[in-house]
Amino acid sequence: MVTIDKTLLFQMINVVILMFLLNGVLYKPIKKILKERAEKMLGMQSDIAKFDKNARLRQQEVDAKMAKASGKAKAALDAARAEAQAAGDEKLASIKAEVDSYKEKQMAEITAQIDTARSGLQANLQGFATEMASKILGRAI
Template sequence: MITIDLSIVAEIIGVLILIVVLNSMLYQPIRRILKERKEKMDSIEAEAMKYEDRIKSLIEDYERKLREARQAGKAEYEKLREEAKQLEKQLLEESTKEAEAKRQELMSQLTSQIEAAKKELQAKAESFAVEIAQKLLGRAV
């Protein structure tokens, strides 16, 4: 049977002292280190989340500005394209008018040259007729 004597009490006191010593020298420092490590990891994780949110907002801002720039560029392109069409139309009209004016000028010059040639030929036609008649008849007319 088990007898309770002083050695059991000494063993119990030794175990309790060992528990107190181990608790103060081993378990508490380990718990403190684990707690500090957890707090540090939580802090790092929170900071990482903050940076991740900042990066997301910067990316969204960049994409928004890029869309706006593309829209502005497209609007400017369309505006310049329309201006170019108007300029092309205006230049084409001016060219057509200039060509028509040049054609009219050339036609009037040609008409006046034709009229001058007709008058000259009519003036010479009589002398040509006389010459031809003289050559055909062989005598002066």
């Protein structure tokens, strides 16, 4: 059976002293370290959130700049293409005009040659007709 004597009182004082010693030596430093670790983790998480937000903002800026640069490049390409098309059309029109003038010149020459040949044949037509009739009839006309 349990008897209440000096040893019980001594054990109770011993337990109380042990609690104060353990609290001061072990529990408070561990609680302090855990609290500092939790604060450090919270700070790191806020830094991570801030860096993540900055990274997203930078990515959006880069995407916007890329879209703008792509638009400028497309506009420059379209302008160069239109300029090349206009230059090609102008060159083609120049060549076509040159070909048309050459064609008209050749047609004029051919027409002149046909007229010359026709007038030459017209002049000789009477002589040919008389000669052919003589050959066919076998006598001079």
